[in-house]
Amino acid sequence: AQSVTQLDSHVSVSEGTPVLLRCNYSSSYSPSLFWYVQHPNKGLQLLLKYTSAATLVKGINGFEAEFKKSETSFHLTKPSAHMSDAAEYFCVAFSGNTGKLIFGQGTTLQVKP
Amino acid sequence: GAGVSQSPRYKVAKRGQDVALRCDPISGHVSLFWYQQALGQGxxxxxxxxxxxxLDKSGLPSDRFFAERPEGSVSTLKIQRTQQEDSAVYLCASRQGVNSPLHFGNGTRLTVT
Structure with a gap:
């Protein structure tokens, strides 16, 4: 069965420093993977998606993620954190039969001034 | 509409009451999903x-939960005889096709007292 593990429940960085949010997936086949962001009291917003076209995926707001099959990882990065990046981030896998999304537990990103 | 709309935004119910949560998907979106998000969870x-x-109701936690979409557009999630453990944010999402991204509504926060 498809599963997603986010390795950190909470990440704290200073404004202007790099961001790394880690995600590992478990799948018997090449998955479709996504990162979503959830700001307080707001809906989930798609940051980026991987669908096997390219291993390095660029998303909105300067985020990108690299799919590494050998490590079964799909870590999210950003070179320089901004205060507005503080939110909950979810790594998500696409389950092929019905296309339902399987969410990780989430990582809270805190950005300090 | 411009996005997925959910109502009410907040709902407080006494234990044992029935509730109905509404989702208006993006016009023309074929697929519609319901998710439950407990506090601090994905x-x-x-x-x-x-x-x-x-097509899939495998995630409904009990037979007190019932969802319908009679005309293929608006959907209603009904919870009968609410319990405290039903307290959560209920998210609705829609998409145009299998390979399209999911668009989420802002959710309905249900609190059962």
Whole structure:
């Protein structure tokens, strides 16, 4: 069965420093993977998606993620954190039969001034 | 409409009451999903519709939960005899096709007292 593990429940960085949010997936086949962001009291917003076209995926707001099959990882990065990046981030896998999304537990990103 | 709309935004119910949560998907979106997000957790899949057909309801936690989408557009999630453990944010999402991204509504926060 498809599963997603986010390795950190909470990440704290200073404004202007790099961001790394880690995600590992478990799948018997090449998955479709996504990162979503959830700001307080707001809906989930798609940051980026991987669908096997390219291993390095660029998303909105300067985020990108690299799919590494050998490590079964799909870590999210950003070179320089901004205060507005503080939110909950979810790594998500696409389950092929019905296309339902399987969410990780989430990582809270805190950005300090 | 411009996005997925959910109502009410907040709902407080006494234990034992029935509630109905509404979702208006983006016009023309074939697929509709319901998710349950408990505090501090990632969203958990409840059920999935393709047009008016409910193709997957494996995530519904009990027979007190019922969802419908009679005309293939608006959907209602009904919870009968609410319990405290039903307290969560209920998210609705829709998409145009299998390979399209999911668009989420802002959710309905249900509190059962």
């Amino acid at each position: 969203p958990e899949f409840l059920t999935y519709f393709q047009n008016e057909a409910q």
